[in-house]
Amino acid sequence: xxxxxxxxxxxxxxxxxxxxxxxxxxxxxxxxxxxxxxxxxxxxxxxxxxxxxxxxxxxxxxxxxxxxxxxxxxxxxxxxxxxxxxxxxxxxxxxxxxxxxxxxxxxxxxxxxxxxxxxxxxxxxxxxxxxxxxxxxxxxxxxxxxxxxxxxxxxxxxxxxxxxxxxxxxxxxxxxxxxxxxxxxxxxxxxxxxxxxxxxxxxxxxxxxxxxxxxxxxxxxxxxxxxxxxxxxxxxxxxxxxxxxxxxxxxxxxxxxxxxxxxxxxxxxxxxxxxxxxxxxxxxxxxxxxxxxxxxxxxxxxxxxxxxxxxxxxxxxxxxxxxxxxxxxxxxxxxxxxxxxxxxxxxxxxxxxxxxxxxxxxxxxxxxxxxxxxxxxxxxxxxxxxxxxxxxxxxxxxxxxxxxxxxxxxxxxxxxxxxxxxxx
Ligand SMILES: [Mn+2]
Numbered sequence: 001x002x003x004x005x006x007x008x009x010x011x012x013x014x015x016x017x018x019x020x021x022x023x024x025x026x027x028x029x030x031x032x033x034x035x036x037x038x039x040x041x042x043x044x045x046x047x048x049x050x051x052x053x054x055x056x057x058x059x060x061x062x063x064x065x066x067x068x069x070x071x072x073x074x075x076x077x078x079x080x081x082x083x084x085x086x087x088x089x090x091x092x093x094x095x096x097x098x099x100x101x102x103x104x105x106x107x108x109x110x111x112x113x114x115x116x117x118x119x120x121x122x123x124x125x126x127x128x129x130x131x132x133x134x135x136x137x138x139x140x141x142x143x144x145x146x147x148x149x150x151x152x153x154x155x156x157x158x159x160x161x162x163x164x165x166x167x168x169x170x171x172x173x174x175x176x177x178x179x180x181x182x183x184x185x186x187x188x189x190x191x192x193x194x195x196x197x198x199x200x201x202x203x204x205x206x207x208x209x210x211x212x213x214x215x216x217x218x219x220x221x222x223x224x225x226x227x228x229x230x231x232x233x234x235x236x237x238x239x240x241x242x243x244x245x246x247x248x249x250x251x252x253x254x255x256x257x258x259x260x261x262x263x264x265x266x267x268x269x270x271x272x273x274x275x276x277x278x279x280x281x282x283x284x285x286x287x288x289x290x291x292x293x294x295x296x297x298x299x300x301x302x303x304x305x306x307x308x309x310x311x312x313x314x315x316x317x318x319x320x321x322x323x324x325x326x327x328x329x330x331x332x333x334x335x336x337x338x339x340x341x342x343x344x345x346x347x348x349x350x351x352x353x354x355x356x357x358x359x360x361x362x363x364x365x366x367x368x369x370x371x372x373x374x375x376x377x378x379x380x381x382x383x384x385x386x387x388x389x390x391x392x393x394x395x396x397x398x399x400x401x402x403x404x405x406x407x408x409x410x411x412x413x414x415x416x417x418x419x420x421x422x423x424x
Pocket of ligand 1: 215250277321
């Protein structure tokens with residue numbers, strides 16, 4: 001973790017300027033009838049989970065270039081995640097991925113306490129073979145033609161739930177790579193029937209206070225057809241399974257130009273929005289940093305979420321899911337967490353009563369201008385003040401660089417040579 005005095009020293013340099021900016025923004029917002037303190041309190045209470053796999057350097061299908069001081073195991077990952085939360089105050093939980101993060105639950109809990117973190121949704125993995133699984137997932141997992149492979153995949157998911165139960169998690173996210181690469185390779189209907197039957201077996205193992213999130217993705221690794229390819233299929237799954245089953249929306253898992261915020265609205269309307277994997281994309285499932293390409297879309301998603309606040313049972317999980325090839329993953333995850341917070345703060349500024357009036361009057365121009373006005377407001381002083389007040393860093397990236405944390409862990413963690421390509 002980073003020395004608290006170093007964070008305080010970093011904050012002292014900018015505190016006076018921040019207070020002046022915050023007061024000026026407060027005055028501006030009060031003219032719009034908005035209490036800046038209320039917005040700041042909501043932002044301060046907001047958290048997004050960090051994916052354990054996000055703190056390692058990712059890669060592409062072509063190569064992976066390891067970074068200095070990469071985490072060697074789940075405990076190193078939790079140290080890195082602890083630093084992200086320490087500096088941003090925005091990432092209180094971690095989403096684990098099994099088998100990558102398999103460890104003794106008591107040791108995981110001890111490390112979580114040491115780093116000030118809790119565990120968010122668990123993630124299972126049947127898109128690659130496991131050393132201790134005798135059968136291969138090459139031709140699928142939950143939808144495989146062989147019942148023994150399906151059972152092996154179900155058993156794995158049940159084990160992940162069991163581990164999650166011991167460490168305080170309350171949800172499991174299931175994403176599978178099942179599909180096909182050739183027309184005719186599979187029977188779409190039979191394959192989906194097999195998937196549903198297997199998913200029902202996982203659902204049956206869910207504790208009463210747990211939720212099951214299924215995650216859709218248009219393509220990859222299957223390039224012709226994918227079993228859970230879009231939100232429509234995902235919604236059918238959630239409907240078939242029951243009340244504890246919800247849809248997870250990964251922003252990168254849609255065709256270009258798809259109206260994701262509208263999908264979010266539909267899932268909210270029918271009580272099936274389970275949560276998010278935030279990231280950004282230009283072409284496909286690029287796993288780029290959240291808000292790095294299309295911050296307006298992120299804002300529009302949050303506009304739907306803020307509009308739904310207070311709806312009974314509305315409690316989507318918020319997680320980041322991105323891959324870092326050219327940046328220090330800790331820096332990318334800090335910036336992304338702040339981008340998510342920024343979109344939330346901007347969405348809180350939308351004048352909803354006025355917007356509704358323009359919608360009712362079919363005043364398209366003024367309706368969209370109302371949204372834009374909130375989006376254009378620079379809310380950085382609100383975010384920074386929320387961080388300052390909770391002892392996090394006003395400028396997390398500067399404080400992180402000044403701490404030399406990466407150089408320190410690089411000395412303790414020998415560089416891992418790449419075992420091959422692929423996003424890991
Ligand atoms: Mn995802």
